[in-house]
Amino acid sequence: MNVRSQIAMVFHLDKCIGCHTCSIACKNIWTDREGAEYMWWNNVETKPGTGFPTRWEDQDTYRGGWEIKDGKLRLRSANKGYVLGKIFHNPAQPSIDEYYEPWTYRYQDLFNAPEGSDQPIARPVSKITGKEIAIEAGPNWDDDLGGSPVYAENDPNLDSLTEEQREQLFAVERLVMFYFPRICNHCLNPSCVAACPSGAIYKRGEDGIVLIDQTRCRGWRACVSACPYKKVFFNWKTGKSEKCLLCFPRLETGQAPACFHSCVGRIRYLGVLLYDADRIEEVALSSDENLIEAHRSMILDPHDPQVIRQAQSNGVHDSVIEAAQKSPVYQFVKVWKMALPPHIEFRTLPMLFYVPPMSPVMSMRKGDVLTQSDQGLFHEIDNARVPMQYLAKLFGAGHDAKVRYALKKQMAIRSYRRAVTVGDIEPHIANQMLREADCTPAEAEAIYKLTSLCTFEERFVIPPMHREEALEMMEDPMDHKRETGFGLVGKPQRGS
Amino acid sequence: MNGTILDLFLFVVLPYAATAIFFIGTIRRYRTQPFSYSSLSSQFLENKKHFWGLVPFHYGLIVILTGHLIGFLVPRSVIWWNRVPARLYILEISALIFGLLTVIGLIQIIYRRLSSGRVLVVTSTMDWVLYILLLIQVVLGLYTALAYPWGSTWFAALAAPYLWSLCKFSPDVSFVAPLPWMFKAHIVGAYALVAIFPFTRLVHLLVYPLPYVWRKPQVVRWYSRPEGIR
Numbered sequence: 108m109n110v111r112s113q114i115a116m117v118f119h120l121d122k123c124i125g126c127h128t129c130s131i132a133c134k135n136i137w138t139d140r141e142g143a144e145y146m147w148w149n150n151v152e153t154k155p156g157t158g159f160p161t162r163w164e165d166q167d168t169y170r171g172g173w174e175i176k177d178g179k180l181r182l183r184s185a186n187k188g189y190v191l192g193k194i195f196h197n198p199a200q201p202s203i204d205e206y207y208e209p210w211t212y213r214y215q216d217l218f219n220a221p222e223g224s225d226q227p228i229a230r231p232v233s234k235i236t237g238k239e240i241a242i243e244a245g246p247n248w249d250d251d252l253g254g255s256p257v258y259a260e261n262d263p264n265l266d267s268l269t270e271e272q273r274e275q276l277f278a279v280e281r282l283v284m285f286y287f288p289r290i291c292n293h294c295l296n297p298s299c300v301a302a303c304p305s306g307a308i309y310k311r312g313e314d315g316i317v318l319i320d321q322t323r324c325r326g327w328r329a330c331v332s333a334c335p336y337k338k339v340f341f342n343w344k345t346g347k348s349e350k351c352l353l354c355f356p357r358l359e360t361g362q363a364p365a366c367f368h369s370c371v372g373r374i375r376y377l378g379v380l381l382y383d384a385d386r387i388e389e390v391a392l393s394s395d396e397n398l399i400e401a402h403r404s405m406i407l408d409p410h411d412p413q414v415i416r417q418a419q420s421n422g423v424h425d426s427v428i429e430a431a432q433k434s435p436v437y438q439f440v441k442v443w444k445m446a447l448p449p450h451i452e453f454r455t456l457p458m459l460f461y462v463p464p465m466s467p468v469m470s471m472r473k474g475d476v477l478t479q480s481d482q483g484l485f486h487e488i489d490n491a492r493v494p495m496q497y498l499a500k501l502f503g504a505g506h507d508a509k510v511r512y513a514l515k516k517q518m519a520i521r522s523y524r525r526a527v528t529v530g531d532i533e534p535h536i537a538n539q540m541l542r543e544a545d546c547t548p549a550e551a552e553a554i555y556k557l558t559s560l561c562t563f564e565e566r567f568v569i570p571p572m573h574r575e576e577a578l579e580m581m582e583d584p585m586d587h588k589r590e591t592g593f594g595l596v597g598k599p600q601r602g603s
Numbered sequence: 604m605n606g607t608i609l610d611l612f613l614f615v616v617l618p619y620a621a622t623a624i625f626f627i628g629t630i631r632r633y634r635t636q637p638f639s640y641s642s643l644s645s646q647f648l649e650n651k652k653h654f655w656g657l658v659p660f661h662y663g664l665i666v667i668l669t670g671h672l673i674g675f676l677v678p679r680s681v682i683w684w685n686r687v688p689a690r691l692y693i694l695e696i697s698a699l700i701f702g703l704l705t706v707i708g709l710i711q712i713i714y715r716r717l718s719s720g721r722v723l724v725v726t727s728t729m730d731w732v733l734y735i736l737l738l739i740q741v742v743l744g745l746y747t748a749l750a751y752p753w754g755s756t757w758f759a760a761l762a763a764p765y766l767w768s769l770c771k772f773s774p775d776v777s778f779v780a781p782l783p784w785m786f787k788a789h790i791v792g793a794y795a796l797v798a799i800f801p802f803t804r805l806v807h808l809l810v811y812p813l814p815y816v817w818r819k820p821q822v823v824r825w826y827s828r829p830e831g832i833r
Contacts, residue, residue, distance in 0.1 A: 182820075187815060187816050188816065190815070191811075191812070191813070191815065191816065194811075194812075195657045195658055195660075195661040195662075196646065196653055196654045196657045196658050197646065198654070200646055200647070200650070202646070202647055202648070202649065202650035203647055203648055203721070204650075208721075233721075235648070235721050235724055236720040236721055236723075236724055238720060296821070297821070300820070300821055300822050301820035301821060303815075303822075304812035304815040305810070305812045305815070306812070306814065306815065306818055306822055308822065309822040309823060309824045310821065310822065310823050310824070311823075311824060311825075311826070312823045312824060312825035312826070313825065313826060321638065322637045322638050324641075325640065325641035325642075325807065325810050325812065326641045326642070326643065326644045327644075327812065328644060328646065328647070331647075341644070341647045343645070343647050343648055343721075343725060344725070345638075346641055346642070346643035346644055347638075347641075387821075574826070600638075600639075601638070601639040601643060601727075
């Protein structure tokens, strides 16, 4: 057992209101620069939808993630020798047209236009060339199902649905959507790291944050196509790849990452998970059906004395173990089994988990009467407006058992809380629902509390990063006595 | 006599100066501007013409440069190989094909830079200097190959001993002095490329990620653990 600690995350999709505050917080801090204008390290997609970049989930095109070949784990993009051969032109690399060409407007035209009979307008100009452009795409171009015949219907996850189901999904009465906020998953088996020819991308041993060494990065771009979540971006100005860094400078000072901190719906949770790093390959080799269970099983119980001993001998700090014991992520993922990894079939073992969303009550129009179908306690789950297969494709590697379990539990807790607070559901029915959903009243209360009444400190259990100790191991701080400032750091500018 | 002084400058002073600039320049840039040590890729800004330029150019050039290197390293073997006419023709024709690939690829690269507004934005002055010099160089090379057969044999017989004489620090220009001026220009072009190498995108050659072949797939950096522990 090789115990390591990892900063992991849970996004509670049932609470996401799609306000994009997270994206803006991130943009303002990290990507409001030339070359990075188009990057959204955090973005919120509407599902069904094609996402950002367009159809990122379609690995037949982008060749991201891992695949099993002859019983071995292999990068889907290419084997090592082939990567070096294709280094001049990467056929699976998305171009800026798959994202969008960043633009601004010539606002000065509004003020400087000569007087005339028409209204002056501010024309859009490209932020790359400075020339006028016709805007053809933008961030969240298909937000809230905008242009759904063009975008939502091309969602790769719809492939698993029958023609009838697809029609139903887009019938006006059933029209439904949910939001899917995405950041880098800081995977346990990151394919971007494995694909980087320069070895510039690395996982931090202490907290598992995946970072790109900007100096070592030579811009070969293999990571961009290798990441199945398309969360590595190419900076066209500096010629280097960039990605979400989980706001590590904030984490190291005990603050939640900007997107977490600013989340209006309080959907985000962050905490430590202890896991067994010896099992990474074995888990990633599991069959699609067993992937989620295997992934869960490598997450270790931070209360288990043996795990604690192993963690300590592996250099995991006591304060980190303590944080792991309080981790809301551990509760959602391992104890309650409500949070699921996105597209685990890409086999990168993501460390960002999603609580799947409940869909609205389904109703049917019969003549002039709108009826709500109402048979059985869990009717809404199987007859939900979002077909189960669709959610299973996103969060269950195509298998719905785990998704159904998570939804059933949410549903039961809702009924249970309604029985407690409103009282129009019989307590024995609510309790029966809990039992059927593998839940107890005590657990239901705990889930309810962490879902609805959670404080900042309960949502974000940030361990002390002990960077001061780390630095001391590398160099003696006394060496820098009487020095001032942060030293000379070169600007990310290219001479030629 | 005048010619000799010029020859002396072009074929003795220039190569040594270019090599010196190459080493000092590349090392200096690596130490002072490590961030810029790559080729600024523009595939992200233009993805289609990119393929038709970059792929033929790189593969063409790699084969051609390897050919030059073989001619320099084992000239006797090349001459021995070329004794049978059929083998000579095969060698010359394949070299010609790859030379053509290089030229076509390079022209496509230049056309792409000019025709795509986005790519033009990320093209530096040094890029243009490099492209023009490279174009002249490969066209001269191709012309020499066509005008003065059979290049593979006389490269091994004339250029190789001349280059070796440079390497041994006893330069002997008598091998190259009588050669036609087109070929002389090709040699001078090569030195010019070596000299500007450190100041262009060519530095990406030096950081070609060969260690990728044998490194482990996952990279983990520890700050709190001594070296050696995973």
